[in-house]
Amino acid sequence: MIQLSAAEIADRAERVRERIAGACAHAGRDPAGVTLVAITKTHPPETVRAAVAAGLADLGENRVQELVAKSDVVPGASAGGPVRWHLVGHLQRNKARDAAERADLFHALDSLALAEALDRRAGAAGRVLPCLVQVNVSGEGTKSGVAPAETHALVDAAARLANLQVTGLMTIAAPAERAGDLDRIVRPQLATLRELRDAYRGAAPLTLLSMGITGDLEVAVEEGATHVRVGTALFGERTG
DSSP states (O other), X not given: OOOOOHHHHHHHHHHHHXXXXXXXXXXXXXXXXXXXXXXXXXXXHHHHHHHHHTTOOEEEESSHHHHHXXXXXXXXXXXXXXXXXXXXXXXXXXXHHXXXXXXXXXXEEOOHHHHHHHHHHXXXXXOOEEEEEEBOSSOOTTSOSBOGGGHHHHHHHHHTSTTEEEEEEEOOOXXXXXXXXXXXXXXXXXXXXXXXXXXXXXXXXXXXEEOOXXXXXXXXXXXXXXXXXXXXXXXXXXXX
16 A cells, blocks of 8 residues: 555645635535545544644544544544544444544444444443434435434434434435436435435524535535545545
8 A cells, every 4th residue: 555645645635625616616515515434444643643643634444443543543523633533434233432532523324223322422422423314215225324204213212312323314316327316316315314414403403504525525525415425535435
């Protein structure tokens, strides 16, 4: 793996921000309303340090074990550190303690059982954990998340827990494998997440939409993303 310097990462981040700004201009949005989450999955702690030196303040991990290891190197806001750590991957209930203690925003809440486990662990840690409910808008069996029709019920149930704050929704669209897939497949799926957010009439303050990766971030921004999760465009191909 080639270790990028802070200057190289800063250049790549600027190009990603230009893409975000272009999509915002097309959609009539303010780029300040879109948070770039730098996904450091499988990259070493040196990459995390370089990303922080490059000015990236929101970092994301798919696996809670990597979140723990890397937040030991660069603490997150929940520990008084300089960055916000986002846990964006599927979480097993037996690993809820580390997520509840380390994540500044958990993007992948996909069941009431997990919500209850996180609530207990967050309460023991003396904090309220901000969460997003993950929705499987593509219907793929390989993806986690609740079905669109079940989304509002899980939001309502999780919102009743004292130590969780449900602030939005998250999804991963199907990959765009052929020309035209972004508009034909990806855009309708991401629009579904926005429509679910806009149709919600419960008590949770659903303001955030986490959707969009390197390959489809423009479509995600045009459809209302507040958080885009970008790894490859910032750090190169992953190693695992």
